[in-house]
Amino acid sequence: MKTINELLGLKKQESQQLVNELNKLLANYQLYYQNLRGFHWNVKGEKFFELHLKFEELYNDAVVKVDEIAERVLTLGGTPMHTFSDYLEQAEIKPAKNVTQGHECMELTLENMATLIKLEKAILPLAQEADDEGTITLLTDYLSQQEKTLWMLHSWLSK
Numbered sequence: 001m002k003t004i005n006e007l008l009g010l011k012k013q014e015s016q017q018l019v020n021e022l023n024k025l026l027a028n029y030q031l032y033y034q035n036l037r038g039f040h041w042n043v044k045g046e047k048f049f050e051l052h053l054k055f056e057e058l059y060n061d062a063v064v065k066v067d068e069i070a071e072r073v074l075t076l077g078g079t080p081m082h083t084f085s086d087y088l089e090q091a092e093i094k095p096a097k098n099v100t101q102g103h104e105c106m107e108l109t110l111e112n113m114a115t116l117i118k119l120e121k122a123i124l125p126l127a128q129e130a131d132d133e134g135t136i137t138l139l140t141d142y143l144s145q146q147e148k149t150l151w152m153l154h155s156w157l158s159k
Contacts, residue, residue, distance in 0.1 A: 003077060004075070004076070004077045005076070005077050008075075008076075008132075008134075009131070010076070010130055010131070010132055011130065012077070014126070014129065014130035014132075015076045015077055015078075015130065015132075016077075016078070017126055017130075018076055018123070018126055018127060018130060018132060018135055019073050019076050019077070019078030020078075021119075021122070021123045021126060022069055022072055022073050022076070022078075022123065022135070023073060023078070023080060023081045023090065024090050024091075024119065025069055025116070025119050025120065025123065026066065026069045026070055026073065026080055026081055026087075027081055027086065027087040027088075027089075027090035027091040028090075028091045028092055028093045028112075028115060028116055028119060029062055029065055029066045029069060029116065030066060030084070030087045030091070031087060031088075031091045031093040031094065031095060031112075032062055032093055032112045032113070032115075032116060033059055033062040033063055033066060034095065035093070035095065035096040035099075035108060035109070035112060036055050036058050036059035036062060036109065037055075037059050038096060038097075038099065039051070039055045039096070039099065039105040039108075039109065040052060040055035040056050040059060042098075042099070042100045043055065043100060043101075043102050043105050044100045044101065044102070045101060045102045046102075047102045048102070051102045051105065051106070055105070055109075058109065058149075065142065068138060069138075070082075072134065072135060072138055075134065076132075076135075092115050092119070093112050093115050093116075096108050103157070106153060106156060106157055107157060109153060110150065110153045110154060110157065113146055113149065113150050113153065114150065116142075116146065117143060117146055117147065117150065120139045120142055120143055120146075121143070123135065123139060124136065124139055124140070127139065
């Protein structure tokens with residue numbers, strides 16, 4: 001029987017490189033997600049109600065993306081990372097511990113999202129070289145949404 005890569009018309013070496021990069025993205029999404037959960041639970045201050053809802057909206061979106069990235073890794077014949085020790089080792093995004101002030105939560109969310117955008121843009125040329133339309137579509141859909149969200153978060157933080 002043919003491998004999944006052969007059935008998809010993708011080269012095994014290029015697919016493995018994409019799997020590795022998507023796993024790094026997955027690790028960063030998991031830290032981003034967990035940070036958002038912490039902000040949602042622990043934010044304090046006059047903007048509590050507004051931010052509590054916003055962080056919930058963002059983490060609900062992130063959990064969907066976590067699943068989609070993991071399933072893309074599987075589609076490319078890889079195994080998605082699934083332990084927090086691996087996530088912590090691979091992620092550029094760091095855990096935001098004991099952050100409760102709304103402005104700081106939003107600044108970290110903005111920085112974390114910028115990291116995700118940077119990683120997604122770095123994967124796109126690899127996916128293009130591999131002629132992997134599935135990964136290209138996944139990431140360009142993310143980017144168009146995230147760039148708008150990044151602008152909105154940046155505007156919220158502007159004085």
